[in-house]
Amino acid sequence: MTASSESTFDLIVLGTGSAGQSVATACREQGWSVAIIDSRPFGGTCSQRGCDPKRVLAGAAELIARSRNLKGKGLAGENAIDWADLMAFKTTFVENIPQSTEEKFEEAGIRYFHGSASFTGKNSIRVGEEELTGGKIVIATGAKPATLGIEGEDLLGNSEGFLDLKELPSTLAFIGGGYISFEFAHIAAEAGANVHIIHNNDKPLKNFEPDLVDALVQRMRELGIVFHLNAKTEKISRTESGEGYVLEGTENGQPFRLECGLAVHGAGRVPNVDELDLEKGGVEADKKGVTVDEHLRSVSNSDVYAAGDVSGSPGLPLTPIAGLEARAVSANLLEEGSVKPNYTATPSIVFTYPMLASVGMTEEQARKSGKEIKVNTVDMSGWYTYKRMGEKPSMAKVILDQSSGCILGAHVLNGEAEHLINYFAIAMRHGLTAAQLSDTLYGYPTDGSDLKYLLET
Numbered sequence: 001m002t003a004s005s006e007s008t009f010d011l012i013v014l015g016t017g018s019a020g021q022s023v024a025t026a027c028r029e030q031g032w033s034v035a036i037i038d039s040r041p042f043g044g045t046c047s048q049r050g051c052d053p054k055r056v057l058a059g060a061a062e063l064i065a066r067s068r069n070l071k072g073k074g075l076a077g078e079n080a081i082d083w084a085d086l087m088a089f090k091t092t093f094v095e096n097i098p099q100s101t102e103e104k105f106e107e108a109g110i111r112y113f114h115g116s117a118s119f120t121g122k123n124s125i126r127v128g129e130e131e132l133t134g135g136k137i138v139i140a141t142g143a144k145p146a147t148l149g150i151e152g153e154d155l156l157g158n159s160e161g162f163l164d165l166k167e168l169p170s171t172l173a174f175i176g177g178g179y180i181s182f183e184f185a186h187i188a189a190e191a192g193a194n195v196h197i198i199h200n201n202d203k204p205l206k207n208f209e210p211d212l213v214d215a216l217v218q219r220m221r222e223l224g225i226v227f228h229l230n231a232k233t234e235k236i237s238r239t240e241s242g243e244g245y246v247l248e249g250t251e252n253g254q255p256f257r258l259e260c261g262l263a264v265h266g267a268g269r270v271p272n273v274d275e276l277d278l279e280k281g282g283v284e285a286d287k288k289g290v291t292v293d294e295h296l297r298s299v300s301n302s303d304v305y306a307a308g309d310v311s312g313s314p315g316l317p318l319t320p321i322a323g324l325e326a327r328a329v330s331a332n333l334l335e336e337g338s339v340k341p342n343y344t345a346t347p348s349i350v351f352t353y354p355m356l357a358s359v360g361m362t363e364e365q366a367r368k369s370g371k372e373i374k375v376n377t378v379d380m381s382g383w384y385t386y387k388r389m390g391e392k393p394s395m396a397k398v399i400l401d402q403s404s405g406c407i408l409g410a411h412v413l414n415g416e417a418e419h420l421i422n423y424f425a426i427a428m429r430h431g432l433t434a435a436q437l438s439d440t441l442y443g444y445p446t447d448g449s450d451l452k453y454l455l456e457t
């Protein structure tokens with residue numbers, strides 16, 4: 001493809017996050033003329049407002065917790081988080097991203113536009129005063145916090161605001177009991193705040209293994225985090241002084257009222273399509289996002305593809321999936337219909353301490369699958385690897401397929417969960433049996449050298 005003029009491109013990409021950048025770069029490398037548009041400073045969510053800055057804060061919280069585990073076992077003294085210093089450190093990771101992303105586009109010969117993009121026709125996009133035409137268009141506009149329908153909802157902060165807090169309020173409330181609330185509640189609690197999580201049913205972290213979630217909730221309660229389960233927030237208002245907020249609603253059917261310095265939205269994110277004028281582009285979407293076929297092509301406009309959080313694909317809204325889908329879309333643009341993304345064994349991690357990690361089926365899903373399974377549920381807190389670090393709880397559940405010897409699911413709650421889950425993900429994605437994973441030689445003493453005890457058939 002070679003169409004190129006001031007306003008006509010082989011490809012127009014909407015969004016400069018993990019998905020959009022990847023598609024734009026891959027197609028430009030193959031000689032396509034490419035335009036990319038973003039309404040916010042370039043770089044997307046993960047690097048500026050999500051995974052990366054979050055994990056800088058979570059790292060400090062984790063260290064506090066780890067050192068507490070060894071108190072009286074060789075470590076003395078108190079560690080504490082200096083919020084202002086931590087924020088300043090976090091800023092060093094994010095402050096240059098818009099500029100460096102822009103420079104990357106410049107060097108690659110990708111035309112970039114700042115502004116909100118919307119369709120004006122099947123192959124045309126408006127950004128500001130400009131009207132661009134694209135042979136192909138990729139929608140990679142990510143996700144945004146869901147509207148909750150609570151009175152006074154505009155008083156709610158969100159994950160982005162939390163990541164930029166100059167001062168940590170003494171009391172925080174998180175609405176929703178998912179990834180964002182658990183991770184941020186843990187950070188705030190380790191930094192010394194009083195923290196509440198208000199969740200609308202009795203199953204927080206709904207896609208994770210319930211036994212391990214229960215153990216994590218117990219750990220978080222010990223840290224002082226208060227859980228309000230089966231709770232419905234009906235109204236948010238300012239306190240009389242105007243300095244804080246009042247949440248009112250019901251908890252297990254009884255009225256509750258909570259005053260806090262900040263209430264944060266952690267109640268789910270939805271695909272970012274509202275500003276795109278999709279009807280004008282003939283692009284169908286529903287609440288899961290842009291409706292796509294198995295090649296991530298719009299089912300209603302064959303020149304349009306979607307990747308990342310905005311796509312209505314079966315992939316989870318996580319950064320590795322944005323990358324996977326972007327690679328599939330790039331391949332399909334360059335050679336039509338060539339790649340279907342393979343979502344097998346997507347690992348997912350809640351970055352609390354201990355971390356909760358999961359890949360593949362839960363026990364309940366495996367039982368329903370009709371397969372002949374073996375479930376290894378293991379308390380590892382007495383094992384050398386965890387005992388030496390004073391780690392409690394340390395738990396895992398591994399689900400094996402008795403007939404093939406393969407791993408169907410793995411779930412881990414401890415300080416090494418981020419590593420262990422990746423070993424399981426490798427095995428599951430590439431069809432290694434439990435015996436093969438067990439037979440691998442691992443450095444000793446490490447989390448890997450324990451694996452064989454989780455894989456007994």
Ligand SMILES: Cc1cc2nc3c(=O)[nH]c(=O)nc-3n(C[C@H](O)[C@H](O)[C@H](O)COP(=O)(O)OP(=O)(O)OC[C@H]3O[C@@H](n4cnc5c(N)ncnc54)[C@H](O)[C@@H]3O)c2cc1C
Nearest residue numbers: 015017018019039044045050117141142308309317318319
């Ligand atoms: C607080 C938080 C923590 C997270 N932590 C993790 C984690 O630890 N691990 C993990 O795997 N995932 C994590 N995620 C999820 C991860 O950030 C997303 O899955 C990933 O960033 C999605 O990438 P994307 O390219 O699809 O979208 P984004 O990176 O969101 O990019 C979309 C871009 O499109 C732009 N845009 C939107 N509408 C328009 C428009 N009309 N015109 C022009 N531009 C537009 C936006 O400004 C944005 O820059 C986290 C998310 C959040 C919010």
Ligand SMILES: NC(=O)c1ccc[n+]([C@@H]2O[C@H](COP(=O)([O-])OP(=O)(O)OC[C@H]3O[C@@H](n4cnc5c(N)ncnc54)[C@H](O)[C@@H]3O)[C@@H](O)[C@H]2O)c1
Nearest residue numbers: 176177178179180181198199200266267268269317349350
């Ligand atoms: N570590 C990670 O990988 C990570 C971290 C943060 C965010 N993310 C991504 O961001 C997405 C959004 O995260 P999230 O934590 O906002 O959502 P989530 O989907 O993880 O959890 C939201 C929870 O809020 C509950 N809820 C919904 N409305 C409510 C209400 N009005 N009151 C109380 N509870 C309510 C829901 O039952 C749900 O379980 C995630 O799905 C994930 O893909 C990933």
